[in-house]
Amino acid sequence: MLPAIQTPYEPEVRYMERALELAELAAAEGEVPVGAVVVHKPTGAIIGEGYNRREAAKSPLSHAEILAIRQASRTLGGWRLLQSAIYVTLEPCPMCAGAILHARLDQVIFGTRDPKGGAVCSVEQMFELPYNWKPQVMEGMLQPACAAVLHLCGGAARLFPAAAAKKESGGLRCGKKVITCGNFRISPSPWRSVCRTCWRI
Ligand SMILES: [Zn+2]
Numbered sequence: 001m002l003p004a005i006q007t008p009y010e011p012e013v014r015y016m017e018r019a020l021e022l023a024e025l026a027a028a029e030g031e032v033p034v035g036a037v038v039v040h041k042p043t044g045a046i047i048g049e050g051y052n053r054r055e056a057a058k059s060p061l062s063h064a065e066i067l068a069i070r071q072a073s074r075t076l077g078g079w080r081l082l083q084s085a086i087y088v089t090l091e092p093c094p095m096c097a098g099a100i101l102h103a104r105l106d107q108v109i110f111g112t113r114d115p116k117g118g119a120v121c122s123v124e125q126m127f128e129l130p131y132n133w134k135p136q137v138m139e140g141m142l143q144p145a146c147a148a149v150l151h152l153c154g155g156a157a158r159l160f161p162a163a164a165a166k167k168e169s170g171g172l173r174c175g176k177k178v179i180t181c182g183n184f185r186i187s188p189s190p191w192r193s194v195c196r197t198c199w200r201i
Contacts, residue, residue: 015046019037024149036087051067111142
């Protein structure tokens with residue numbers, strides 16, 4: 001009998017992989033690619049997900065973290081997200097860091113820094129200030145992939161306008177993985193590819 005395949009990295013990484021998938025969905029919709037998930041630690045269940053939807057929602061408030069926190073609050077039936085962690089591909093901005101404090105999230109795990117807008121360690125250190133809540137912070141999980149996903153940014157439309165125009169006009173949705181972007185291959189987990197025809201993963 002063959003030995004069982006061992007997962008060569010800690011299980012928490014799958015939460016960041018899900019956040020990366022959500023970031024790719026944002027890119028496919030022409031948004032700045034940021035994804036977030038909220039995890040209820042006692043059960044290990046993902047209780048909230050979100051990706052940046054500022055353009056679609058026409059709202060500056062529709063950041064990935066805000067949407068994930070909102071969904072998690074509905075899932076748990078309350079605003080206190082105790083014993084929960086948020087995994088987000090990009091360092092949270094001041095608005096989202098504030099929401100994390102208000103939600104009483106235990107842990108913040110982010111992938112890559114945002115030197116111009118990050119409120120955890122880049123522009124300011126909000127969680128070091130004397131607020132009445134202080135989440136644990138971990139940075140750098142899947143950092144290369146979290147940084148690479150931002151290169152889909154400017155939004156897909158700005159990177160590959162012809163393909164985006166085809167999607168706009170209700171064009172093909174082939175669902176095939178036609179290309180593999182070199183940026184999306186991380187070790188040890190092969191990363192996903194984005195179809196240039198339909199902008200689906
Ligand atoms: Zn934000």
